[in-house]
Amino acid sequence: MNTKQKIESLREELRQHNYNYYILDDATISDYEFDIKLKELQALEEANPEFFDANSPTQRVGGAVTKNFKTTVHDSRMYSLDNSYSKEDLLDWETRVKKMVDGEVSYICELKYDGASISLTYENGKLLRAVTRGDGVQGDEVTANVKTIHTVPLQLKGDYPERFDIRGEIVLPIEGFLKMNEERVENDEEPYKNPRNTASGSLKLQDSAEVAKRPLECLLYSIVGNNLNITSQFEGLEKARSWGFKVPQEAKLVSSIDDVLEYVEYWDEHRYNLPYEIDGVVVKVNNLYQQDELGFTAKAPRWAMAYKFKAEQVSTRLNEITYQVGRTGAITPVANLEPVQLAGTIVKRASLHNADQIEKLDIREGDEVFVEKGGEIIPKIIAVDLSMRPVNSVPTTYISKCPECDTELVRLEGEAKHYCPNYKACPPQVIGRIQHYISRKAMDIDGLGGETVALLVKEGLIHNYSDLYELTVEQVIPLERMAQKSAENLVKGIELSKQIPFERVLFALGIRYVGETVAKKLAKHYKSIDALMFASILDLVTVDEIGERIAESVVEFFNSEENRQIVERLRSFGVQLEISAEKLANQTDKLKGLSIVVSGVFETISRNDLKKLIEDNGGKVSSSISSKTSYLVAGDKMGPSKLIKAENLGISILTEKAFLSKLK
Numbered sequence: 025m026n027t028k029q030k031i032e033s034l035r036e037e038l039r040q041h042n043y044n045y046y047i048l049d050d051a052t053i054s055d056y057e058f059d060i061k062l063k064e065l066q067a068l069e070e071a072n073p074e075f076f077d078a079n080s081p082t083q084r085v086g087g088a089v090t091k092n093f094k095t096t097v098h099d100s101r102m103y104s105l106d107n108s109y110s111k112e113d114l115l116d117w118e119t120r121v122k123k124m125v126d127g128e129v130s131y132i133c134e135l136k137y138d139g140a141s142i143s144l145t146y147e148n149g150k151l152l153r154a155v156t157r158g159d160g161v162q163g164d165e166v167t168a169n170v171k172t173i174h175t176v177p178l179q180l181k182g183d184y185p186e187r188f189d190i191r192g193e194i195v196l197p198i199e200g201f202l203k204m205n206e207e208r209v210e211n212d213e214e215p216y217k218n219p220r221n222t223a224s225g226s227l228k229l230q231d232s233a234e235v236a237k238r239p240l241e242c243l244l245y246s247i248v249g250n251n252l253n254i255t256s257q258f259e260g261l262e263k264a265r266s267w268g269f270k271v272p273q274e275a276k277l278v279s280s281i282d283d284v285l286e287y288v289e290y291w292d293e294h295r296y297n298l299p300y301e302i303d304g305v306v307v308k309v310n311n312l313y314q315q316d317e318l319g320f321t322a323k324a325p326r327w328a329m330a331y332k333f334k335a336e337q338v339s340t341r342l343n344e345i346t347y348q349v350g351r352t353g354a355i356t357p358v359a360n361l362e363p364v365q366l367a368g369t370i371v372k373r374a375s376l377h378n379a380d381q382i383e384k385l386d387i388r389e390g391d392e393v394f395v396e397k398g399g400e401i402i403p404k405i406i407a408v409d410l411s412m413r414p415v416n417s418v419p420t421t422y423i424s425k426c427p428e429c430d431t432e433l434v435r436l437e438g439e440a441k442h443y444c445p446n447y448k449a450c451p452p453q454v455i456g457r458i459q460h461y462i463s464r465k466a467m468d469i470d471g472l473g474g475e476t477v478a479l480l481v482k483e484g485l486i487h488n489y490s491d492l493y494e495l496t497v498e499q500v501i502p503l504e505r506m507a508q509k510s511a512e513n514l515v516k517g518i519e520l521s522k523q524i525p526f527e528r529v530l531f532a533l534g535i536r537y538v539g540e541t542v543a544k545k546l547a548k549h550y551k552s553i554d555a556l557m558f559a560s561i562l563d564l565v566t567v568d569e570i571g572e573r574i575a576e577s578v579v580e581f582f583n584s585e586e587n588r589q590i591v592e593r594l595r596s597f598g599v600q601l602e603i604s605a606e607k608l609a610n611q612t613d614k615l616k617g618l619s620i621v622v623s624g625v626f627e628t629i630s631r632n633d634l635k636k637l638i639e640d641n642g643g644k645v646s647s648s649i650s651s652k653t654s655y656l657v658a659g660d661k662m663g664p665s666k667l668i669k670a671e672n673l674g675i676s677i678l679t680e681k682a683f684l685s686k687l688k
């Protein structure tokens with residue numbers, strides 16, 4: 025076998041394994057064996073670049089970065105569907121259909137996947153491009169990102185047409201979504217709201233390697249094109265399946281609206297057994313000739329109708345209100361419910377947000393409450409069933425003392441939440457601060473997890489994050505679930521964190537209101553912890569976007585003798601407490617005092633990099649045009665209103681090129 029044949033045969037083999045694993049859910053080799061073969065192919069392709077193929081299985085790992093997504097016109101329009109909500113709606117639709125076509129009408133019922141619509145174009149069996157729905161006429165080309173999704177075949181098999189579009193939905197299965205959110209919560213990041221938004225957001229990420237990490241799937245339901253030799257929707261689905269696409273098996277061919285309703289009822293009840301979310305059912309006239317006759321209205325096909333499920337709501341008893349204490353001492357009330365089945369899961373808890381929320385809805389222990397799970401994963405209480413309120417019911421009195429350390433709670437003016445002020449010794453605060461310090465976006469300490477931190481604190485081995493740097497392997501080994509190797513990794517991970525740049529250290533300190541962005545701003549302005557430590561409130565508020573609330577919090581943090589000692593210990597261990605000389609060298613004052621608006625799409629630089637460039641050179645990036653704007657840097661496709669406003673105010677408009685050369 026020559027090299028070319030070897031490459032081809034490896035590609036074919038990997039494609040088949042990919043298909044077995046992701047489409048048939050029936051792997052025949054281990055992940056390890058798969059990886060070995062993939063690496064072998066990668067090595068061969070690297071050594072023989074003349075055999076490069078954009079649709080090789082090696083291209084799925086991502087790595088391509090798309091700065092600007094190209095707008096692409098769909099070969100044929102992506103229509104949306106008309107919605108129906110009742111049996112009457114469906115019967116009316118059937119009457120309209122039967123008036124327009126001759127002969128028997130049969131229907132195909134399909135599930136309505138809740139994700140991001142996508143149109144894939146294939147030519148000669150190869151994926152040519154993937155385009156988002158956009159406005160239906162044109163969308164964004166997201167091919168590099170879609171290629172990383174394993175259920176999208178890069179090379180078709182069997183007897184496929186020369187060129188066609190296939191439409192479907194990119195979804196994020198619930199299990200993968202929950203796992204992603206778990207990680208985010210661990211990293212002290214805001215969890216994603218729901219799988220659908222996360223799926224559509226993923227398609228527009230610039231770095232396809234990031235997309236590759238997300239467990240997205242592509243479910244397909246419609247083939248569009250000329251001379252396809254397909255006579256019904258049902259046949260289309262079967263053919264698509266045979267070419268290697270993931271087409272869910274739940275589609276059903278029926279002959280009456282009564283059957284349709286039965287299908288709807290079945291899936292309204294059983295939808296939570298599916299691995300992904302659906303929000304209804306789609307009914308289509310099965311015969312493609314009849315579909316042609318029916319045609320389209322201005323907005324939607326006449327031959328299809330969506331049936332939307334109602335958001336599910338249940339009532340259950342609120343047994344008890346408990347209170348959680350967060351890292352910053354913020355108190356969150358939690359409703360502990362009589363376990364109840366809702367949207368496919370057993371719900372035991374719901375968030376009550378804060379004291380105001382409880383007061384507003386007059387929520388009391390013992391109440392029968394209505395719980396809803398809309399697009400969000402965490403259920404919420406939307407109302408109290410007052411008719412069921414027990415006669416001896418008493419209004420909820422919000423706690424006045426910390427449930428963890430018994431300290432009197434405080435509530436600052438204008439704040440919704442209560443806080444436990446026992447910064448030094450309240451256990452969830454002490455542990456939470458160290459957990460925040462080691463988290464991914466902060467010091468990113470490998471080999472040390474949140475539970476181990478809690479254990480280290482409980483065993484008295486550490487009291488604050490500076491103590492981490494004195495931990496020894498011998499101290500750590502006796503802990504639960506620790507072995508020599510993991511103890512060594514832990515100590516090594518802590519050692520490595522001494523390289524983390526100052527701005528992230530500043531974020532890691534856990535000063536209230538100093539998030540990632542604020543930490544960056546402060547680091548850039550003060551350049552060292554010493555300068556920041558001596559800054560007054562008056563001085564701090566002169567920094568861009570630093571308000572009084574943040575300024576007070578920073579001053580308060582460094583006013584504490586204990587915090588200053590912790591900082592000194594960090595310094596003695598070699599943690600970065602100032603901006604590195606290299607970073608300083610890249611910064612200038614060239615744009616000092618200038619307020620710059622960036623708009624449109626740029627050719628040689630991403631919008632984020634452009635913003636960073638402006639900030640590194642001392643300028644301020646502003647989002648809207650006003651008389652204070654110094655320049656408008658205009659890219660392609662910027663909105664006409666911004667342009668007109670800039671012209672009216674007499675603001676200088678610079679092209680990307682002009683702006684970049686100005687900086688040089």
Ligand SMILES: [Zn+2]
Pocket residue numbers: 349426427428429430431444445446450451
């Ligand atoms: Zn407390």
